[in-house]
Amino acid sequence: MSERRVTSRDVAQRAGVSQSTVSYVLNHTPGQSISAATQARVLQAAEELGYTLSAAARALRSGSTGVVVGVLADAPLGPVVVQVLEAFGQVLESQGYSVVFQRRRGRSLDEMLRALAPVALAQFAAFAPDELGAARQRGIPVVGVSVDGTGGNVVRIPQERVGEIQAAHLLDRGHTRLGYAASAHPLAVVLMRGRLAGVRSLCAARGLPAPVVVDVPLYPDAATRAVRRLRDREEPVTAAVAYDDEVALALLAGAHGAGVRVPEDLAVVGVDDVPLARLALPPITTVRVHTGDTGTGLARHLLRLLQPELGLPEPDDEPSIDLVTRAST
Incomplete structure (x- = not known):
C-alpha cells in the first residue's frame, strides 16, 4: 500500500x-x-x-507554481459554502496541489491572475462567463459552480429544482396558499431568483395562486411583522417556503412573536440542512444539497483538465438533492 x-x-x-x-x-x-x-x-x-x-x-x-486559486464572490460564507470549499481543497491537495481561496473584492480576473500566477482557476460565482477571457488567453483551465446552468466544466446547482422540491412538499400536504420568505440580504438575489422561480412554476402548474413574497429580516420584531403579513390576509398563508434555513429560523421566531403555531397554523420548509435547523423548536424540514458532491465534482473536473493522462471519468454535473422532513411541516 x-x-x-x-x-x-x-x-x-x-x-x-x-x-x-x-x-x-x-x-x-x-x-x-x-x-x-x-x-x-x-x-x-x-x-x-x-x-x-x-x-x-x-x-x-x-x-509552474502548482497553486490552484479559488475565487469567491463578495458574499457571506455560510456553512454550506465552507463544506464545498473543504471538499474541493481536499481532493486537489491529495494530488499535490496547493489551494488558495481569495475574495474577488472588485478586482478584475486579469489582476488576480498576474498577482497569483495559478496553474488553474476555480470560480465560485465570482465572475460572469464573459469575464473569463483573461484566463483563456493565458491557457489557464477554469472550472466553476453554476447556479443558472450555463458554462462548461461546471457543477450545476439547479436552484429552480430546489424551490420545486420545497413547494412540492408543502402542496402534497394539502396547502394551497403558499408564502415565500425571502432573504433581506442584497447578495442573496442570485440564488433566490432561481428558487422563487421554481416555487412559482410549480404553483402555476397545479393551478394555484402565486406565492405571497415577503422579506424576512433576521430580527425578531421584523420577522414577526413578516409573519403577520403572511397570515393577516383574506386567504391566510398556511405554509411558507424559506430562502434558506437561516430565514426559516427567523420565521419560527416571528411566528412565536405573532402567536402563530408551527406547523399547525404555518408550515415552514428551508434549504441547506444547517446544524441549527435540527435544534430548532420545532426542528425544520429542509432541502439538503450534498455539498461533498459539489466540491469533489468540481475538483475532478479540474484534475481532468490538468492531468488528462490520468483518464479520470467525467464527474456528475449536479450534486444530489433531497428533502429532510422534520416537525416544522
Whole structure:
C-alpha cells in the first residue's frame, strides 16, 4: 500500500494554525499580515512533514507554481459554502496541489491572475462567463459552480429544482396558499431568483395562486411583522417556503412573536440542512444539497483538465438533492 500524501491539512495540524494560513505562508500570498513567528512555525512543520520539498519538486517538474486559486464572490460564507470549499481543497491537495481561496473584492480576473500566477482557476460565482477571457488567453483551465446552468466544466446547482422540491412538499400536504420568505440580504438575489422561480412554476402548474413574497429580516420584531403579513390576509398563508434555513429560523421566531403555531397554523420548509435547523423548536424540514458532491465534482473536473493522462471519468454535473422532513411541516 502506498504511503498517504502529506497535505496542507497535516501541516496546519502540526503547526496549530488554519489551512488558509498554511496556504498563505507556503505560497507567499501578498497582502497577508501573518507574524514572523507563525510563518516560522508553518515552515518548520512543513519541513518536518516533507510538504515543502514535495511541493517544490512538483513546481520544478511542471514549470509552474502548482497553486490552484479559488475565487469567491463578495458574499457571506455560510456553512454550506465552507463544506464545498473543504471538499474541493481536499481532493486537489491529495494530488499535490496547493489551494488558495481569495475574495474577488472588485478586482478584475486579469489582476488576480498576474498577482497569483495559478496553474488553474476555480470560480465560485465570482465572475460572469464573459469575464473569463483573461484566463483563456493565458491557457489557464477554469472550472466553476453554476447556479443558472450555463458554462462548461461546471457543477450545476439547479436552484429552480430546489424551490420545486420545497413547494412540492408543502402542496402534497394539502396547502394551497403558499408564502415565500425571502432573504433581506442584497447578495442573496442570485440564488433566490432561481428558487422563487421554481416555487412559482410549480404553483402555476397545479393551478394555484402565486406565492405571497415577503422579506424576512433576521430580527425578531421584523420577522414577526413578516409573519403577520403572511397570515393577516383574506386567504391566510398556511405554509411558507424559506430562502434558506437561516430565514426559516427567523420565521419560527416571528411566528412565536405573532402567536402563530408551527406547523399547525404555518408550515415552514428551508434549504441547506444547517446544524441549527435540527435544534430548532420545532426542528425544520429542509432541502439538503450534498455539498461533498459539489466540491469533489468540481475538483475532478479540474484534475481532468490538468492531468488528462490520468483518464479520470467525467464527474456528475449536479450534486444530489433531497428533502429532510422534520416537525416544522
